[in-house]
Amino acid sequence: MRTNKARCGGLGAAAIGVAALGLGEAIAAMRGGSLIDTVGRALTDTAPVPVVEATVALSGRHDKAVTRLGVGAGALAATVGLDALPPRARVAAAAASGVVTGALALRQSNRSVTAAAGAAAAGMLAAGLLGRPRGALGTVAWGLAGMGLLATAQTLQRDHDRRQDNEIRRVGPIGVLGVVPEDGLEGEPGLSALITATRKFYVADVNLRPPRIDPNRWRLAVTGKVAHPLRLSLTELAADAVEFDAVMVCVHNRAGQGRAGNARWFGVPLADLLEHAMPDSDATRLVTRAIDGYTISLPLRSLRSGELPGYLVIGMNGEPLAPAHGFPARVFVPGLYGQYTGVKWLAELELTDDSHVDYWVKRGWPSAPLWVEPHARIDVAAPGRACAGTTTVAGVAWAPPEGVASVEVRVGNGDWQPVDLATELAPAAWRRWRTTLELARGSHTLQARTIGKSGRVQDGANRPPFPAGPTGFHTITLEV
Numbered sequence: 001m002r003t004n005k006a007r008c009g010g011l012g013a014a015a016i017g018v019a020a021l022g023l024g025e026a027i028a029a030m031r032g033g034s035l036i037d038t039v040g041r042a043l044t045d046t047a048p049v050p051v052v053e054a055t056v057a058l059s060g061r062h063d064k065a066v067t068r069l070g071v072g073a074g075a076l077a078a079t080v081g082l083d084a085l086p087p088r089a090r091v092a093a094a095a096a097s098g099v100v101t102g103a104l105a106l107r108q109s110n111r112s113v114t115a116a117a118g119a120a121a122a123g124m125l126a127a128g129l130l131g132r133p134r135g136a137l138g139t140v141a142w143g144l145a146g147m148g149l150l151a152t153a154q155t156l157q158r159d160h161d162r163r164q165d166n167e168i169r170r171v172g173p174i175g176v177l178g179v180v181p182e183d184g185l186e187g188e189p190g191l192s193a194l195i196t197a198t199r200k201f202y203v204a205d206v207n208l209r210p211p212r213i214d215p216n217r218w219r220l221a222v223t224g225k226v227a228h229p230l231r232l233s234l235t236e237l238a239a240d241a242v243e244f245d246a247v248m249v250c251v252h253n254r255a256g257q258g259r260a261g262n263a264r265w266f267g268v269p270l271a272d273l274l275e276h277a278m279p280d281s282d283a284t285r286l287v288t289r290a291i292d293g294y295t296i297s298l299p300l301r302s303l304r305s306g307e308l309p310g311y312l313v314i315g316m317n318g319e320p321l322a323p324a325h326g327f328p329a330r331v332f333v334p335g336l337y338g339q340y341t342g343v344k345w346l347a348e349l350e351l352t353d354d355s356h357v358d359y360w361v362k363r364g365w366p367s368a369p370l371w372v373e374p375h376a377r378i379d380v381a382a383p384g385r386a387c388a389g390t391t392t393v394a395g396v397a398w399a400p401p402e403g404v405a406s407v408e409v410r411v412g413n414g415d416w417q418p419v420d421l422a423t424e425l426a427p428a429a430w431r432r433w434r435t436t437l438e439l440a441r442g443s444h445t446l447q448a449r450t451i452g453k454s455g456r457v458q459d460g461a462n463r464p465p466f467p468a469g470p471t472g473f474h475t476i477t478l479e480v
């Protein structure tokens with residue numbers, strides 16, 4: 001009897017949890033915010049690095065959805081826990097969770113006041129409803145009301161996103177994709193496109209929702225240890241921008257994975273911007289700071305000498321940057337992993353000294369920029385239709401910034417055999433490749449590796465991403 005009652009009670013508390021979460025989320029969403037995303041960001045900011053690494057490894061490109069689900073499930077579990085507390089403790093704990101979430105919202109974003117009000121309302125609803133007797137009808141009613149509110153929140157968030165998309169559209173085309181580039185390997189089924197479509201380009205960052213920025217009010221500020229601080233609009237930046245093709249790779253991209261994309265970017269060389277700003281002689285680092293405070297910094301001397309060929313990027317594939325990819329501006333140094341390449345949603349370039357410590361450096365990642373390892377990915381390994389045994393193998397390879405000198409494949413422990421390389425788009429871009437192999441009936445292991453033009457040979461030792469970037473060959477098994 002007791003357990004039965006407890007179970008029903010748990011369900012009732014969970015229903016109230018859905019209602020409280022829905023109310024808070026709907027209020028936050030009135031200005032495009034989200035309590036779930038606020039808490040998710042706070043977890044990302046504080047989770048121990050092994051937990052972050054495990055989450056990324058297990059959830060892959062679904063990391064944001066997994067974090068959201070985790071936060072939602074955690075909130076429901078917490079309401080069930082609250083329900084079992086004595087009355088005073090329950091009210092205190094519900095109020096405290098509202099206050100903490102509200103404070104997080106105030107710290108994190110500019111829509112914070114509304115989100116903070118949502119958190120307070122959610123806490124109050126939970127404090128008022130939990131611990132009271134409730135029937136099956138009440139449980140169903142609160143559950144349904146909560147789900148309705150969650151759906152409303154989603155609609156409000158979508159409206160908000162649509163408004164920003166319209167604002168971005170009004171910025172108009174930025175850069176010209178021009179003639180879609182070709183490399184001679186068009187029409188190979190299953191092979192990655194030479195230029196990754198923006199909507200297919202991987203997204204990696206610590207936010208669950210991209211910060212939204214008004215392009216009309218946005219200005220790039222160049223500040224700190226400079227003789228001439230700058231404030232530049234998108235239009236002013238566009239006047240000095242050039243186009244370049246380059247692959248961007250996440251430091252979490254293990255052998256064969258999809259956290260890498262190749263795009264045509266439009267941006268202003270950082271060396272030019274720095275020239276205009278005239279850095280002081282004691283400036284040693286360029287801090288790229290995002291609108292939400294997240295930073296990635298780069299050694300100034302290498303940027304000015306061209307050893308780090310960085311750009312302030314405002315366009316991608318012929319359009320302004322998409323919200324997920326950093327609209328209105330980001331910093332990108334082809335050849336460095338995304339985590340070291342500069343921030344999306346750029347607010348400020350600050351010249352400073354080496355006392356600055358970046359977001360991930362505080363968490364144990366190295367402070368020196370990490371270069372992308374040469375890598376070959378196998379996209380296609382298909383037995384031929386005409387004659388069994390003849391197998392087409394094709395993929396993409398990169399060794400930015402110097403470019404791919406060769407790609408080789410091997411079957412089992414056999415010799416490495418060179419493949420045909422497509423025309424090079426740009427040294428920092430990815431390069432497509434293709435070959436055919438004659439394979440006997442049975443099961444085969446296939447590996448690929450890249451050699452860079454500077455002589456870097458892809459390392460086959462399997463190394464995890466933390467702390468220096470992953471290594472290892474993409475290995476697939478093929479049945480003929």
Ligand SMILES: Nc1nc2c(c(=O)[nH]1)N[C@H]1C(S)=C(S)[C@@H](COP(=O)(O)O)O[C@H]1N2
Pocket residue numbers: 201202203204205206207248249250251290294324325326337338339340342343344345
């Ligand atoms: N503001 C901000 N910029 C950021 C990040 C972030 O978390 N916040 N993540 C970096 C990482 S780890 C990568 S891999 C690239 C990913 O860029 P993309 O999402 O456009 O592929 O952005 C970088 N810039």
Ligand SMILES: [Mo]
Pocket residue numbers: 204249250251252338339
């Ligand atoms: Mo990344």
